[in-house]
Amino acid sequence: MPEATGQAAPKAKRPTRDQRREEILAAATRVFGSKGYHQGSLVDVAAQVGITHAGVLHHFGSKDKLLWEVLEYRDRVDVQHLEGKHIPGGIELFRHLVTTARQNAERRGIVQAYAVLTGESVTDGHPASTWVAERFSVLRGEISQAVRVLADEREVTLPEGEPERAAAAVIAVMDGLQLQWLLDPAAVDLASGTEFAIESILTATLGAPVRIAAS
Amino acid sequence: MPEATGQAAPKAKRPTRDQRREEILAAATRVFGSKGYHQGSLVDVAAQVGITHAGVLHHFGSKDKLLWEVLEYRDRVDVQHLEGKHIPGGIELFRHLVTTARQNAERRGIVQAYAVLTGESVTDGHPASTWVAERFSVLRGEISQAVRVLADEREVTLPEGEPERAAAAVIAVMDGLQLQWLLDPAAVDLASGTEFAIESILTATLGAPVRIAAS
DNA sequence: CCACACTTACTTACTGGTTAGTAAGCCCGG
DNA sequence: CCGGGCTTACTAACCAGTAAGTAAGTGTGG
Known part of the structure; x- marks a missing residue:
């Protein structure tokens, strides 16, 4: 003052x-x-x-x-949060996703905003639809790239399109769990549910157990 | 006249x-x-x-x-579609889910309605929120039951709460894939993506490969 | 078998409320 | 003293819901 x-x-x-x-x-x-x-x-x-x-x-x-x-603004704040820490790749990315899920469980408002806008965006001519579609596209790109890195590390060759499929599934499970959690927080544990699902998908994709330790 | x-x-x-x-x-x-x-x-x-x-x-x-x-009305039509065929259990339920996903790829309108209403329902005081929450709850119950059946068949004992976690993940991945598919149908294959994700989750849960053959 | 009573399926017209957006002017701070 | 930040006041559009009237059926008593 x-x-x-x-x-x-x-x-x-x-x-x-x-x-x-x-x-x-x-x-x-x-x-x-x-x-x-x-x-x-x-x-x-x-x-x-x-x-x-x-x-x-x-x-x-x-x-x-x-x-x-x-x-x-949301993008700017999110990126600001990672400032300097460069966009993580490989297993680090998935660790980051789980960490984000854990944090999100304490930030109901933001999760709700994201869920509502995403759902609304599939209505005809919604002003946010291109933004949401673009966001999904970018995420799929980053995650599928991380999947490829993991595959290279473990020297497995993946079928054409497999990293993209896994990436879409990872994003899907995160969004879907958020929805269920918003409607019934007691029924779903956001952090552990996300970790479990991502590990399942990566394990199935790479053909060998994948663990995501604490960050 | x-x-x-x-x-x-x-x-x-x-x-x-x-x-x-x-x-x-x-x-x-x-x-x-x-x-x-x-x-x-x-x-x-x-x-x-x-x-x-x-x-x-x-x-x-x-x-x-x-x-x-x-x-x-939607519920009535959906159930009508299964008339007589009783609610499937065990592996049959998951087959049914994949079949539904395949059919949904030809019924964009219904998928869109479901996605929009589900997203909207997390807003404060929305008239459909209890319906959506109830629907999720029932689905989690049915799917986790089917997981338990599979576990019994294979004589594996699951940790407390594990079937519910898998059930939530299965529902989540289906909803999330629908969202991405609505915004960019070329980027996501609804049927194969769903099948892949469900198999991944079941395999990870049961500790042994699970396949969902054609229905 | 048909006229009269009644019900159903609407329409037209209106109310009260809320919306995004516009225009004009006031006021304060630098 | 002037310009940006804001208010007040307004418009035009749209909304759900109500009320009252009408035309088309349906049932029934004679």
Whole structure:
């Protein structure tokens, strides 16, 4: 809090443009996460920041643009989290996936946002559909590459398309478990379930037991 | 107005109550499937049947009730499909799951409806959330039971909670693959991907190779 | 066998609510 | 003193649900 002598008004300092934008993005993530994009309104978002919905539009122009920036924002934060640690490859990637699942069990909001937006995105003409499709595509690429690294290490040759199939299955099981966990957290253990499923898929793909130790 | 001679009028006969209800349920399945529950309106549904939205409300009372009946309708149709063939158990159940996946690849609309509603259902207070949660619960029960049957057949004893974990993983991988397939049908093969993933999970659970032959 | 009573299946018209987006102006800080 | 950040006020569209009226059937008593 600034200014003791000058004018010690208890008035809150007006945030800078970038601060406000970040506040709004965080609020929009919460709102779209808990209510979905269509059901979550700009009024909801604005209320969480303490302004009106017109104020939000002043910063982002339209609801669609806000959604796009929310998605980019999520990517930026996720990458920031790995800063310097370079994208892991081989077995390290799968360790990272399990670790993420473990962390996600403590961040229900983010998991919910991801699940809701992903599900919504398969509706006709949804503004996030290309983003989600692209995200899946990139993930499949990275994971199938890691599978190939493991295969090389163990000197097994995989049939054409097998790494991609395994990659799709790994992503699928993670998303699917999140869905079940969101609807009934007691029935599914996110971390151990993810680890078990990934190990199963890798073991079957490589033809030899694969273990993912603690990170 | 009518009446020329006798009454050879080419006038369309008014459908019976039950016919109309079925028409509306089918239309609602398409609408909620392609646009989601919140974004799909009663006007959309009504237009597909050639009546007004008030006509739809005459039959179903409210939008929420319509959704509930759509979900029940889906169950009824699915079960009808298995009529007489009793709910399969043991390896037969997994064969059935793969067969369903193969059929689903030809029924995009239904898969989309299921994916959209499931994703939407994790939003706060969604009218379908208890239905989806219940469905997951029942499926986990049936599949974990089938896993136990397989374990007994092979005389292996499974750790506490292991069948449930495998069941959750099987459901997860099916749902997740559907999502990826909807967004990029060329990147994922629904039938073979499902078969591969289920075999991987069962093999890892039972400690011995499990194959799912053609049904 | 048919007229009258009643029910069913809607339509039209409206209500109250919510939505995204626009326009104009106010106010504060640098 | 001026410009960005915001509010207030508004619009046009759309929504679910209600109410009342109407036309087309169905059942029934005479």
